[in-house]
Amino acid sequence: MPVPANELSEALSSVVEAVGRSVVRVEGGRRHPTSGLVVSSNRVITVARGLFRDEVMVGLEGVEHRAKVKGRDLTTDLALLETEAELPAVQLSDTSQLKVGQLVLKLARPGQTVRATSGILSAVGRSPWKTMSGGTVDRYLEADAAHHPGFSGGPLVSVDGRVLGLTSTGLLKGASLTVPSSTVQRIVGQLELHGRVRRSYLGLQMQPVRLPEDVHQSTGEEVGLIVMQVEKDGPADKAGIRYGDTLLHLGDASVKTLDDLTSYLRADHVGEQVPATIWRQGKVEQMQVTLGARP
Numbered sequence: 486m487p488v489p490a491n492e493l494s495e496a497l498s499s500v501v502e503a504v505g506r507s508v509v510r511v512e513g514g515r516r517h518p519t520s521g522l523v524v525s526s527n528r529v530i531t532v533a534r535g536l537f538r539d540e541v542m543v544g545l546e547g548v549e550h551r552a553k554v555k556g557r558d559l560t561t562d563l564a565l566l567e568t569e570a571e572l573p574a575v576q577l578s579d580t581s582q583l584k585v586g587q588l589v590l591k592l593a594r595p596g597q598t599v600r601a602t603s604g605i606l607s608a609v610g611r612s613p614w615k616t617m618s619g620g621t622v623d624r625y626l627e628a629d630a631a632h633h634p635g636f637s638g639g640p641l642v643s644v645d646g647r648v649l650g651l652t653s654t655g656l657l658k659g660a661s662l663t664v665p666s667s668t669v670q671r672i673v674g675q676l677e678l679h680g681r682v683r684r685s686y687l688g689l690q691m692q693p694v695r696l697p698e699d700v701h702q703s704t705g706e707e708v709g710l711i712v713m714q715v716e717k718d719g720p721a722d723k724a725g726i727r728y729g730d731t732l733l734h735l736g737d738a739s740v741k742t743l744d745d746l747t748s749y750l751r752a753d754h755v756g757e758q759v760p761a762t763i764w765r766q767g768k769v770e771q772m773q774v775t776l777g778a779r780p
Contacts (some may be wrong), residue, residue, distance in 0.1 A: 522575060
């Protein structure tokens with residue numbers, strides 16, 4: 486049964502009022518203020534690009550509060566702020582069941598009061614997506630709701646009041662996308678613990694290379710990553726990987742491109758010993774590599 490227009494209007498207004506209590510203005514040295522979202526009593530998430538100061542001001546209902554930048558991750562355009570005051574917080578919600586066409590709201594506080602725009606989800610990815618800066622977003626979310634100055638850092642919200650993620654114009658040139666809640670939670674956890682997002686690394690410079698036919702026949706792989714430089718005393722050097730080796734697999738991942746390798750080198754693999762399959766001087770060999778934390 487269709488929802489009467491007045492009921493839908495009241496529902497949207499109630500969502501803006503409820504979630505808007507946790508949307509703040511962020512004055513961080515940019516030309517224009519951006520928005521942020523309170524996710525615990527003294528923690529605010531916002532966008533990282535253009536956040537030029539280590540101390541910023543956050544505004545809510547005409548009151549200004551000092552906040553410190555606890556950490557930034559430019560690859561996902563997220564930053565975590567710690568405020569001096571206790572502010573009303575909201576919970577981030579699951580986005581796994583989202584569908585293209587669902588009605589959503591963008592909220593922001595570019596000035597003293599909350600602003601909102603509405604639209605539909607115009608794109609919903611089903612697999613992790615790599616940002617221009619090399620970060621991994623759990624799924625691609627795009628809404629056609631208007632994005633005005635100051636809206637970056639504000640939440641994307643469903644019509645029933647669920648916070649789906651944080652909007653950003655720093656992930657893809659010319660587009661306003663949403664960092665989904667699962668990614669926000671993962672990145673905020675890293676920023677809380679380390680002040681940055683830790684990523685595992687090998688200490689290698691590599692480039693794709695097509696494999697000889699006999700290697701393709703024996704391994705099923707057509708392309709690997711040839712080692713062009715090995716960092717002295719890095720994880721790969723300690724494991725015995727040398728210049729000229731070709732990496733075929735790392736852990737359970739086939740590495741045909743540098744993006745394949747980057748996708749595998751996540752924070753949760755730091756310190757983990759993983760198998761590496763290489764092609765060396767006409768032979769396929771197996772070795773164990775303990776992944777380090779990228780300096």
